Amino acid sequence: MPVDSPVVPVALTVNGKPERLEVDPRTTLLDALRDRLHLSGTKKGCGLGQCGACTVLVDGRRVVSCLTLAVMNDGASVTTIEGLGTPDALHPMQAAFVACDAFQCGYCTPGQILSAVALIDEGHAGSDEEIREHMSGNLCRCGAYANIVEAIRTVAGQEG
Amino acid sequence: MNAPALSAVIGQPVSRVDGPAKVTGTARYAAEFVPDGLAYASVVSATIPRGRIRALDTSAAEGMPGVLAVVSHRNAPKLPYLERDQRPPVDPKSGDQLRMFQDDKVLFNGQPVAVVIADSQQEADAAARCIGIAYDETEPTTTFDPGRGRPPSEETAKGGRPGAAGRGDGAAGLAEAATTVDVTYVQAREHHNAIEPHATIAQWDGDSLTLYDKSQWVQNVVVEIAHVFGIEAGKIRVISPFVGGAFGSALRTWPHVTIAAIAAKMTGRPVRVELSRRQLYHSVGFRPHTLQRVRLGAAPDGRLTAILQDAAAQVATYEEYAETTLQPAETTYSCPNVATAYRLVEMDTNSPCPMRGPGIVTGLYALEAAMDELAVALNVDPVALRLKNHADINEKTGLPWSSKALKACYETAAERFGWADRIAAPRSMRIGTDLVGYGMATAIYHADRAPAEAEVILFANGTAVVRTAASDMGPGTYTSITQIAADELGLPVEAIRFELGDSTLPMAPVHGGSITLVSVGSAVAEACAAVRQKLEALTGEGSIAERLRANGLDRLAASAKASPGEETKRYASSAFGAVFVEVRVDEGLGTLRVKRMTGAYDVGRVINPKIARSQCIGGMMGGLGMALMEAAEWDPRFGKVMNANLAEYLVPVCADTPALDVTFVPSEDTVLNPLGAKGLAEIAICGVAPAIANAVFHATGRRQRHIPIRPEDLIGT
């Protein structure tokens, strides 16, 4: 017979704000963000790490939040799309995505943007080819890739 | 008030008005609403292709922590499933839709047979795995065998998908031809795979039902669910402000919407149903596996004497989804003799459904690949062959085109692409270890329009709200309609808020078939004109705000309905395009990369060139996936798609992106609608796959008559 899940405490810093949660250990970081903290900017696309829609930054590195349990991230600092900017004060990458029309339906977009921000930090914006390769963990079914690359190139150029 | 400045905003590359919401994660999609007391569902899918449920053991699941209910045919309410007076255009015209939990029958592998509702998604998912089901299997029909094909039913035929169509005498036309080709093409079963999974949240309040749903047609969801449950449509509200891609998969109301409503009813809680990626392959539709035979005949000068195109497409056993696959054979070229034959191959599978460019993109793949073969047989340039057979009128209906700039598309795209540099002989262009191939194809997609209503409200603070129950699954409806209203009202874009995606708003047609802009846009333009008239009837002068205040008004509203008229009887309307592609093939490694694509399109007046270009590059990427990657790996022993995920069902990634060049040729179609637009979602994927396939032939000299074309097809021997 299945056993009762004991609930486990987890402390996260999400977008700079400390959060304490009691979670079922089965809860992925993605589900904790979406269903517990109601930060639905982090998207669920496949639940298996195959689309990148759930990309967030954990301690500054981009990860797919569907393939890690919330409990495994105890003590970690998580940045979601809500932590980058607001509609009235967009992060430069968010602004570039709007300016370059780097999305259509918008569902993969938060993951793309977090991946893009991380990509520049990683130093992988050296060429369009390098950007394309290092953005390949984020599927965009609307096919906005060319504009996504343009948005990243623009921001990288400004920062460079 | 003065007449609005002529096209102050229309035609401008305005950034998406919903962009800030999308890039900050504040745009809310169906699964993201949080009604108080939300419970979570996990759908249990059948694991056999055909038979009956003999036994269903839910005891373990029911005893698991957090589980609120397990619902199956044993305890689900009997639902009336009333037949609608007229089936909506998004539903098959014949057969019976799948009914949820009404009996023990299993009609395909993956059919929903039960649902677990629990306090958390984790608890629901765990319990769903603990439901034991025993089946009595019956011999399934799971092979795609075109020999079993049958003509569509009368209802389907009446709906524009006849078993036979054409003009003249196809056989005679073929007999008189100096040159013929007779070729067969296969296209794989493809899945929409929008990144947002289908999801519905259902919430009952007494006998009223609210559904937060991923939908391309909220008002049809209302009518559909009203018929399923036998309740008044007025008791149902459907909310869907953002749709995370759909490409046709959210046109009709799928069974999981009913499941959500049943689950919420039985638990007394709002319930979320979110399908897993694996479930999406058997819970919503797909582009059907299709085999086509094309026979073309041409006179020595290249003029077509015959087009014969036959198609056989897979279909479910319980209802009859059919496509307009063979329409391009009748409309794309001038030809006196056309004969088409359409067959459906019944299989124990979930029902297919429209996927971007439905039918047309499939038929065009075969037709345009065959045209390339004919060009080779005639030893003429593929563009020249198409120009030679240009259809000056729609020869299917005999009606003139309301607008057509296809010749300009060929010319513009060929020029920008550098088609003149192409060496005609296959295998004659090479860079390093790569063979280089240039290919092209025609794109065509009929331009339609449907009745729509809109309401416009002006406020004394100088802002306006535009309302209609349309959707925006990504093409930019929010933005383009706002631009139309801005021009009509003489207000800046920022002063206008466009509300859509709520069934209580004024009537809007289905968000599909590239009709939204012309249909809804026309209604919005008329509503704006109506409110302007009211405004002009007021005393005083100055801005909208000043006029309202001068008359002591807080607001001023007007509604309008816009419908297509007699013009549809006098004209045929279509979007057109020409797509040119360069591929690089490394035969040693079986590697194929699309280097660049150039498309020129006649889509009428372009309301927003920035967003329109995005549509086109998106369609190009979709077509690239179709040509080179996308294929459901179907195992007939199990009657299911084996690669039902996003790791082994491949769609293009960023690294696959070629250089993409998009041009809109000058065009305006004021016959179809006063805006002069023609719609452009579908046209953008049309012609891409055959252009790539034709380029592959040009590169390698070997004809691949199936898509996707993969390394196994390209590796040299």
Add this chain to the structure above:
Amino acid sequence: MRAFTYERLDGDSAARRRADTTDSAYVAGGTDLLQLMQEGIAAPRALLDVSRVGTDGVTAELDGIRIGAGTRLTDAIEDPTVAARLPLVAEALAASASPQVRNMATIGGNLLQRTRCLYFRDVTTPCNKREPGSGCPAQAGENRLNAILGGSAHCIATHASDLAVALVALDAEVIVERRNGERSIRLADFYRLPGDTPHRETHLEPGDLITAVFVPIAATGLSSRYLKLRDRASFEWSLVSAAVALKIDDGEVTAARVAAGGVGTVPWRLPMVEDRLLGRTIDVATLQLAAEAAAEGVDPRPGNAFKVPLLVNAVARALAAVADQELAR
């Protein structure tokens, strides 16, 4: 997911607590295990998190290079020692998965990732790896992605790791911490051929924890190429991959290490290719002859017969690329 208990281990507790029953599992990156758990393929009762037990990091030692099992793939790629002395490993890792997954997945976990065989991944179909004795639908089914080498009537699932292909070419060893001490297993001996027990994939014993992989000094610093072929340009497991490392002195091959991925039920070393290179003077014909030996012993199915020429050509192309590097040296 079935309910489980979760416990995070540190360096001390790891020595005491063991994932030593079939119902318990270690997790570090989680990038494969979470997929297996979400899909109902794995259902551990206890999850022991070893991501913070301190097995990460790369060390250059006198007799070779040690890559800690807990090292994230990205960190291994960017490690200067790996980049300079194990470029084959860096290249294989860079071609693996996606940037996000590489930030999470660990070296040890990567070696233990399960096959992508479509039937293994779908719990509603039989699979001898998942349910011993249930059958192998891949034999006569959708086997485009399956193995052409090392299969049996019971299983033709490919090993999915790119890293393992590079490491097996370099004679790497797997360092395993066992209750009674540490032992080292040659990676070439680490994996089991499926035979009639495809569910037993490695020679690990219950409770064993991989702590590192070790590449002997003789295999370091070689010119190399990891050539990965796939349907799309990135983010896909390989159809066929070729790992090649060579040393050429005065035109003569003095070291040859060749392995292939996407083709074997285990990472597949190609000793016959190496034999046709060692001691030979390098030229086009020699390389081609050597590459053709890659196809020795293949047992393809109709759906994956294309992998045979693809394998030969991939090996040939990688050999040529490395030979060019070496000759230019």
